[in-house]
Amino acid sequence: xxxxxxxxxxxxxxxxxxxxxxxxxxxxxxxxxxxxxxxxxxxxxxxxxxxxxxxxxxxxxxxxxxxxxxxxxxxxxxxxxxxxxxxxxxxxxxxxxxxxxxxxxxxxx
Amino acid sequence: xxxxxxxxxxxxxxxxxxxxxxxxxxxxxxxxxxxxxxxxxxxxxxxxxxxxxxxxxxxxxxxxxxxxxxxxxxxxxxxxxxxxxxxxxxxxxxxxxxxxxxxxxxxxxxxx
Numbered sequence: 001x002x003x004x005x006x007x008x009x010x011x012x013x014x015x016x017x018x019x020x021x022x023x024x025x026x027x028x029x030x031x032x033x034x035x036x037x038x039x040x041x042x043x044x045x046x047x048x049x050x051x052x053x054x055x056x057x058x059x060x061x062x063x064x065x066x067x068x069x070x071x072x073x074x075x076x077x078x079x080x081x082x083x084x085x086x087x088x089x090x091x092x093x094x095x096x097x098x099x100x101x102x103x104x105x106x107x108x109x
Numbered sequence: 110x111x112x113x114x115x116x117x118x119x120x121x122x123x124x125x126x127x128x129x130x131x132x133x134x135x136x137x138x139x140x141x142x143x144x145x146x147x148x149x150x151x152x153x154x155x156x157x158x159x160x161x162x163x164x165x166x167x168x169x170x171x172x173x174x175x176x177x178x179x180x181x182x183x184x185x186x187x188x189x190x191x192x193x194x195x196x197x198x199x200x201x202x203x204x205x206x207x208x209x210x211x212x213x214x215x216x217x218x219x220x221x
Contacts, residue, residue, distance in 0.1 A: 004151070034209055043113070043199050043212030044152070089152065093207055096167060099144075099152035 023090035115213035132200030
């Protein structure tokens with residue numbers, strides 16, 4: 001039973017435009033949410049996180065939004081760059097980390 | 110700065126063979142964990158440890174053993190490999206069990 005879901009397996013965006021990656025979760029007890037980026041043949045690397053006491057966190061081109069009532073978080077990348085092409089995983093923390101299935105982002109030059 | 114080091118990067122086993130995937134971190138992290146990544150399944154937790162001498166099961170522990178004799182090392186043992194264990198394995202560590210994870214580069218395991 002997947003507690004963290006990423007319903008879009010893939011996303012293509014033009015360079016310079018906004019990329020929006022979505023994530024839904026089922027457990028209202030989750031209190032910490034993270035996004036990871038993964039290139040082929042490498043391990044996931046931490047991108048940005050947000051605590052459940054906040055609804056937005058920014059780091060440069062990356063912003064994460066949290067909607068607790070909808071149990072939904074999203075990652076916005078503005079502007080998107082070709083180097084952003086990777087698989088993005090969202091994760092939620094309760095007594096352990098639960099990961100989504102990933103969204104493969106392709107940024108087209 | 111090595112971070113989390115996993116060996117080997119690739120391994121092919123025959124059904125029934127045993128092996129150990131090695132994981133070491135040099136960040137003095139208390140929390141270490143093993144995940145497997147399968148297509149369409151995301152990352153699933155196999156076993157984790159909150160400190161030396163302490164281990165616990167994750168979501169998919171069957172067929173795997175772990176031990177944590179030092180803070181730095183957290184090996185994952187496959188006792189009798191099965192084709193269902195064909196996967197990419199990632200070791201991860203963090204300061205505590207509710208902080209961001211740092212991942213190794215992964216081990217691609219095929220069981221024939």
